[in-house]
Amino acid sequence: MARPREFDQDKALEAAMDVFWEKGFEAASLSDLTARMGIQRPSLYSAFGDKKGLFEAALRKYTSSHAAYVRGSLHKHSSVKEAFRTFFEDVVSKEYEKSPSTGCFCIxxxxxxxxxxxxxxxxxxxxxxxxxxxxxxxxxRGIQSGELDAGINAKNLAQTLVISLIGLTVFLKSRPDRVVIDNFVKQILTLVTIS
Amino acid sequence: MARPREFDQDKALEAAMDVFWEKGFEAASLSDLTARMGIQRPSLYSAFGDKKGLFEAALRKYTSSHAAYVRGSLHKHSSVKEAFRTFFEDVVSKEYEKSPSTGCFCIxxxxxxxxxxxxxxxxxxxxxxxxxxxxxxxxxRGIQSGELDAGINAKNLAQTLVISLIGLTVFLKSRPDRVVIDNFVKQILTLVTIS
DNA sequence: ATTATTACATACCGATCGGTATATTATTAA
DNA sequence: TTAATAATATACCGATCGGTATGTAATAAT
Known part of the structure; x- marks a missing residue:
């Protein structure tokens, strides 16, 4: 009934996500955004409302894909200890590879x-x-399989792991000595083993 | 030999610190800053260089006073376990009292x-x-006094506590259920006791 | 083919951004 | 008292900010 949209809304949103992820909300300008999204301002405003609306859409896209990534990563190993170990180690090594490190958009x-x-x-x-x-x-899953002690409080330990992951992710932004980080990851994984 | 400065440079810097702490670097405008510092722009620029220079001075002021606060807080109890317990609990309760929560300027x-x-x-x-x-x-100090097991690795544990504190401080910005936070603090303090 | 509808590109809006030129005022040294 | 120095206040700078009015191009229903 009318002229069809010429750009891929999801691709444009992903580009916006990258810009906000790299620069943050305030430092990302409309010019930055439209340049990377490959569209003009009126298209952006008609599709996403305003800058905050676009940011919110980008963040929602990030959280859902990030949750899917985490879930997938933890299912790659039948051993739960191994799953957490590789997950945390991947977080670390990815962050040291990237420059500048982007961290977690949600954090x-x-x-x-x-x-x-x-x-x-x-x-x-x-x-x-x-x-x-x-x-x-x-x-x-680890408790059920017998890999983990049945006495551990899965809910409490999960919350602790999340907050530890936040601390790890944030601290990585300052590029600390890798030894410090490896030590932290080792201590965190100890909680999974012995709690 | 010339007209003396009419404002207290340290008080002005503290005001700037508050503004940057609340708003961040990008969101803090020169108008915000001069208003809270009680000075005019040329005074700001002659005393602190530019916006980034002022920010750096404010951050340095924060880190030195924050380090002094942490050191003082941990020395208020002869028991090291008690010292860490009240320190972490103070971080938490202070953050729930303030609205909006400011968190840590350095983080x-x-x-x-x-x-x-x-x-x-x-x-x-x-x-x-x-x-x-x-x-x-x-x-x-706790090891020397016999309060803590001599087998603990003080350096490694200290680094773990710092990263945990970062995670705690950041997560508090989203005002999570207090139960989640209290559980985390308890688990962290367990590390001091049994490591 | 005409009309309604909507996306497009351009060009523009007032406001605010970080930063500074200018002139005045206050101080100290001579 | 005068000259030198530096801090003040005002007013301004070009650039960029987020956001939009306007006219044109493209589609679908009639």
């Missing part, structure tokens, strides 16, 4: 926006709680 | 700037490593 947003905007306070919190559920399910 | 800066500016990568990393030294000294 970045939590720091920049959660304290001043309730919408993002909720959105970022719920993603962390969702990751916690994924961790918990993985731990329970 | 905020690490997330916003460390990946794009080597100066802040180094500055924020060194502050965390300095906190780690304070933690380590406190742990060693």
């Amino acid at each position: 970045n947003s939590m720091v920049e926006l959660a304290a001043h905007d309730e919408k993002f306070e909720i959105l970022t919190r719920e993603h962390q709680m969702y990751l916690s559920v994924i961790f918990q399910e993985t731990l329970e | 905020n800066s690490m997330v916003e700037l460390a990946a794009h500016d080597e100066k802040f990568e180094i500055l924020t990393r060194e502050h965390q490593m300095y906190l780690s030294v304070i933690f380590q000294e406190t742990l060693e």
Whole structure:
């Protein structure tokens, strides 16, 4: 009934996600965004509302794909201990490879926006709680299989692992000595083994 | 030999610190800053260089006073376990009292700037490593007094505590259920007791 | 073929951005 | 009292900010 959209809305959103991920909300300008998205301003505004709306859409895209990545990663090994070990080690090695390190878009947003905007306070919190559920399910799989001690509190330990992951991800932004990071990962994995 | 400065440079810097702490580097405008500092732009530029220079001075002021606060807090109890317990619990309760929660200025800066500016990568990393030294000294005090097991690795544990503190501080920005946080603190303190 | 509808590109909006030129005022040294 | 120095206040700079009005091009229903 009308002229069809010429750009791929999902591709454009992914490009916007990359820009916000790299620069943050404030530092990403409309010019940055439209350049990377390959569209003009009016197209952006008609498709996504305004800058905050585009940011929210980008963050939602990130959280859902990130959750899928985490879930997939933890299912790649039948051993739960092995699954957590490779997951944390991958987080670390990926961050040292990239330059500049981007970290986690959701954590970045939590720091920049959660304290001043309730919408993002909720959105970022719920993603962390969702990751916690994924961790918990993985731990329970290990308990069921007999790999992990039946006495561990999967829910509590999952929450601890999530907060540890946050600390790890943030600290990596300052490019600390790898020995410090490897030591931390080792201590965290100890919790999975002996708790 | 010339007209004396009419404003207190340190008070002005503290006001700038508050603004950057609340808003971050990008979102803090020169108008915000001069208004809270109670000075005019030319005074700001002659005293602190430019916006980044003022930010750096503010961050340095923060890290030194924050390090002093942490050291003082950990020395308030002769029991090292008690010292860490009240320290972490204070971090948590202070953050739930404030609205909006400000978190840690150094961590905020690490997330916003460390990946794009080597100066802040180094500055924020060194502050965390300095906190780690304070933690380590406190742990060693506990070992010396016999309160802590002599077998613990004070340096490694201190680094773990610092990264855990980062995760805790960041996650608090999303105002998670207090139960989740209290559980995390309890697990972290367990490391001090049994490692 | 005409009309309604919607996406497109250009060009523009007022506001605000970080930063500074200019002139005045206050101080100290001579 | 005068000259030198530096801090102040005002007013301004070009650039860029987020956001939009306008006219044109493309599609689908009639």
